[in-house]
Amino acid sequence: MVEFLPLFSYLCDKSCIFASGYIDTDMEDKKKEKLFMRDFFRKVGKAIYDYELIEPGDKILVGVSGGKDSLALLEVLALRARDPKHGYSLVAAHIAVEDVAYEVDAAYIDSFCGRLGVPLVQHTICASVREESGKPACFVCSWNRRKALFEIAKEQGCNKLALGHHRDDAVESLLMSMMFNGTMASMPPRLSMFGGTFTLIRPLIYLSEEETRQYAAFRCFKKQKKSCPHEQATRRSAVAALVNDMERLSPHVRGNLFAAMKNIQTEYLP
Numbered sequence: 001m002v003e004f005l006p007l008f009s010y011l012c013d014k015s016c017i018f019a020s021g022y023i024d025t026d027m028e029d030k031k032k033e034k035l036f037m038r039d040f041f042r043k044v045g046k047a048i049y050d051y052e053l054i055e056p057g058d059k060i061l062v063g064v065s066g067g068k069d070s071l072a073l074l075e076v077l078a079l080r081a082r083d084p085k086h087g088y089s090l091v092a093a094h095i096a097v098e099d100v101a102y103e104v105d106a107a108y109i110d111s112f113c114g115r116l117g118v119p120l121v122q123h124t125i126c127a128s129v130r131e132e133s134g135k136p137a138c139f140v141c142s143w144n145r146r147k148a149l150f151e152i153a154k155e156q157g158c159n160k161l162a163l164g165h166h167r168d169d170a171v172e173s174l175l176m177s178m179m180f181n182g183t184m185a186s187m188p189p190r191l192s193m194f195g196g197t198f199t200l201i202r203p204l205i206y207l208s209e210e211e212t213r214q215y216a217a218f219r220c221f222k223k224q225k226k227s228c229p230h231e232q233a234t235r236r237s238a239v240a241a242l243v244n245d246m247e248r249l250s251p252h253v254r255g256n257l258f259a260a261m262k263n264i265q266t267e268y269l270p
Contacts, residue, residue, distance in 0.1 A: 066104030
């Protein structure tokens with residue numbers, strides 16, 4: 001991907017990978033890393049192109065939780081934005097939830113955004129998670145954080161909100177919708193909202209969980225201090241485990257489920 005080449009020096013600023021004295025195995029590892037990074041950027045670019053996610057003049061709010069997916073999303077979009085031909089700008093937003101024991105290093109997020117030259121807005125909200133409400137804690141927390149992001153987007157004059165959901169998130173959402181709600185729905189790469197005045201986009205939609213994990217490892221992203229206490233007790237984690245089991249039958253399960261969402265043969269449905 002041509003647009004990736006001038007950005008690689010930034011991605012490798014943590015070490016001089018071609019310095020003399022490196023043994024052959026190190027050079028081979030760096031070559032694999034370079035090829036991986038090139039492919040990562042290519043998939044993001046393809047998603048942006050296929051679904052027309054970003055257009056010249058866009059001002060995009062990027063939701064940054066502090067996890068690997070959102071950090072990868074922000075970095076890739078920020079580096080692409082340095083090419084004048086893309087013609088868009090970014091604002092990052094981090095929503096802290098005071099009544100959920102989920103802690104991230106706010107200073108690290110601020111420094112991360114600063115290095116990329118992206119302004120950061122930080123808000124703290126109360127998610128009002130109550131077990132007696134009958135609603136899943138993750139649903140309530142996510143709904144309140146999303147609401148806060150919409151408000152920030154409006155304040156900042158952003159016309160789009162970018163979230164770090166990837167292909168595996170979409171596949172799991174599809175199965176959850178079918179299994180627990182009796183509907184076929186998932187996470188669209190592009191979702192027009194509020195009468196077409198605002199758009200939610202997911203530029204990582206062609207990437208897998210493993211790919212974002214590998215990206216974070218190559219880039220040495222700092223892990224959050226404390227994971228959410230609810231994250232292992234959700235339907236999503238159970239469905240993710242189910243998909244892992246299904247992969248023993250076919251290694252292409254995730255890709256096939258994702259492809260199925262665009263290949264619905266209605267004549268063979270009730």
